[in-house]
Amino acid sequence: MTLTMAPIYRSATTPSSLLLLFLLVIVSAIVEPSSSALVKEQPLVLKYHNGALLKGNIVVNLVWYGQFSPAQRSIIVDFIHSLNSPAPLPSAASWWRTTSKYKGGSSNLVVGKQVLVENYSLGKFLKNSHVAALASKAAGLNRVNSVSVVLTAKDVVVDGFCMRCGSHGSTGGKARFAYAWVGNSETQCPGQCAWPFHQPIYGPQTPALVAPNGDVGVDGMIINLATVLAGTITNPFSNGYFQGPATAPLEAVSACTGMFGSGSYPGYPGQVLVDKSTGASYNAHGVNGRKYLLPAMWDPQTSACSTLV
Numbered sequence: 202m203t204l205t206m207a208p209i210y211r212s213a214t215t216p217s218s219l220l221l222l223f224l225l226v227i228v229s230a231i232v233e234p235s236s237s238a239l240v241k242e243q244p245l246v247l248k249y250h251n252g253a254l255l256k257g258n259i260v261v262n263l264v265w266y267g268q269f270s271p272a273q274r275s276i277i278v279d280f281i282h283s284l285n286s287p288a289p290l291p292s293a294a295s296w297w298r299t300t301s302k303y304k305g306g307s308s309n310l311v312v313g314k315q316v317l318v319e320n321y322s323l324g325k326f327l328k329n330s331h332v333a334a335l336a337s338k339a340a341g342l343n344r345v346n347s348v349s350v351v352l353t354a355k356d357v358v359v360d361g362f363c364m365r366c367g368s369h370g371s372t373g374g375k376a377r378f379a380y381a382w383v384g385n386s387e388t389q390c391p392g393q394c395a396w397p398f399h400q401p402i403y404g405p406q407t408p409a410l411v412a413p414n415g416d417v418g419v420d421g422m423i424i425n426l427a428t429v430l431a432g433t434i435t436n437p438f439s440n441g442y443f444q445g446p447a448t449a450p451l452e453a454v455s456a457c458t459g460m461f462g463s464g465s466y467p468g469y470p471g472q473v474l475v476d477k478s479t480g481a482s483y484n485a486h487g488v489n490g491r492k493y494l495l496p497a498m499w500d501p502q503t504s505a506c507s508t509l510v
Contacts, residue, residue, distance in 0.1 A: 225369055239414050244504045245444070245456060249304060252440025255379065255433065256305035258349040260313035266327070267354025276414045277352065280423050283487030284430075285309050289510035290354045291474075293485045296427075299498045299507060300434050302454065303321070303442055306308040313347065314339055326358045333372065336380035344378035348433050350426070355385040355418055360385075366394035367425040369433040381429040387418025395421030397461070397470045397494075398483075403419040404468040410482035411462055413492040420494065429456040442501070453499050457506035460497035465508070470494075473510055484509045 218491055247261030257287035259282055265274065281319035283293035301307035316339050323331045336349035348369075353359055362384050363370075369381035386394035398412045412420035432452035435442045461484060462471030473484045476492065497506040 245499060245506065246504055247442045247451065247453070247456060247499055247501070249442050250440045250447075252436075252438050254303065254305045254308075254435060254441050255346065255437050256308050256346065257346060258309050259434070260281070260312060260343070261310050261430075262314045262316070262336075262347060263312065264316045264318060264335045264339045264349065265354075266318045266323075266335060266351060266353045267321060267325075267357045269352070269354055273416060273419045274315075274417050276416065277422065277426065278315075278491060279487055279489050279491050281310055281312050283493070285311075285486075285487045285493060288486040288488060291485055293487045293493055293495060294496065296317050296485055296495050296509055297431075299500055300431060302501050303435050304454075310430070314341070325356060326360075327353065327362045332359065332382045333370070333380065334380075335507065337372065337378075338382070340378050344376060347378060348430070348437075349378070349380040351380070351382045351383040352384070352422070353427075355387040357384065358389070359384050363390035366421075367429045369404060369429045369437075369463050371438050377438065378478060379424075381433050382446055383422050383425045385418040385422055387416075387421075391417060391421065392477065401468065404446075407468065410470065410473070410494070411480045412496060413476065413481040413483040415477075415479075420435040423493050424496055427493075431498060433460075452494050456498035457500050460506055460508055461494055462508050462510045465497075471508060471510075 234280040257375045280293065286294060288294060292394040319362055330350050335351045339349040340347055366386060367383035369379065371377055371379045391399035397410045397419050398417045399409050401405050414420050431454045435453045436450065439447045441454050444456060445451050458472060459465065459467060465471030473482045473494065483490065483494050485493045487493055495509060497508045500507040
């Protein structure tokens with residue numbers, strides 16, 4: 202599964218066709234004034250495809266590829282700890298509990314092995330096969346109930362990066378295991394992968410929100426890491442919960458793209474909380490006093506995207 206930016210299509214329209222369209226709208230409104238009331242929005246439904254999900258205690262191994270400061274690593278590690286730790290509401294843990302509403306019960310993430318690859322041993326341009334190899338090395342022999350996450354630094358280009366901000370997949374065979382990748386987009390495509398902490402590339406140029414941990418690239422990574430972790434847990438082997446084709450599925454969070462608070466719409470993240478002392482925007486409390494901005498997640502009990510605020 203990948204996180205992608207949807208292309209924008211525009212149709213060619215001439216002045217005469219605009220006039221014709223305008224007249225047709227007026228006539229249809231006169232003839233059938235209540236026809237719009239008959240159109241009901243279809244509920245969003247992620248179908249369960251009867252595959253295995255990752256439930257119970259799940260070890261999350263981290264591969265830090267490239268240069269990350271200790272402060273950057275602590276933001277991400279604290280986020281994973283926050284998913285199963287008590288904190289003031291609204292919390293990252295209450296956000297993650299939505300995954301327990303999917304079949305099989307709760308998933309408790311525990312940080313496992315951390316591998317630092319600061320020497321760019323595979324270069325600064327990675328193919329998908331490189332990502333899988335790095336994840337496999339981190340997983341080692343203990344691959345059951347684990348996820349290996351490859352995190353790439355801001356100067357590392359991954360094949361397809363910016364068209365996707367992160368992804369998850371799995372290896373086949375008896376030794377299959379789930380893995381994921383998220384890149385730091387601070388210098389490559391922050392308008393796509395670090396929004397709303399950076400102005401978007403497309404659409405209204407609304408002011409960017411202030412990143413809650415003071416790092417646009419890493420706070421953007423948190424959004425994308427949250428997305429792929431939820432997708433990995435609920436659709437680890439491409440036969441769990443999703444809508445659409447298995448090769449390009451809408452999953453637990455990717456089905457709710459761009460929604461962070463109530464009243465959200467394309468280009469507007471919604472109403473979120475603001476730290477009075479820093480001006481930073483957030484919607485979730487975490488461990489060690491951390492604050493995070495987490496995307497909406499599809500709730501299987503309501504068949505709707507649910508935000509924390």
